Amino acid sequence: MAGGGTAVLCQVLSGTGGVGKTQLAAHHARTAWQAGAVDLLVWVTATSRDAVLSA
Structure with missing residues (x-):
């Protein structure tokens, strides 16, 4: 991708x-x-969907 996508x-x-x-x-x-x-590493305790979203 020439435009540099994500x-x-x-x-x-x-x-x-x-x-x-x-x-x-x-x-x-x-x-x-x-x-x-x-570039970024995030460790989240995924006890519930809400816990993941708030983290």
């Missing part, structure tokens, strides 16, 4: 408690941050 990437992890979702998400976030692949 790309929004999203990953969703789901599953029951204790299967390692948080550790997987933390590893992915840390790796992306250290590689300089992201």
Whole structure:
């Protein structure tokens, strides 16, 4: 795209408690941050839709 568009990437992890979702998400976030692949990194406790929107 010559005009410099914006790309929004999203990953969703789901599953029951204790299967390692948080550790997987933390590893992915840390790796992306250290590689300089992201300009902004926000960690949100997503207990509900409202919690995500307010964060």
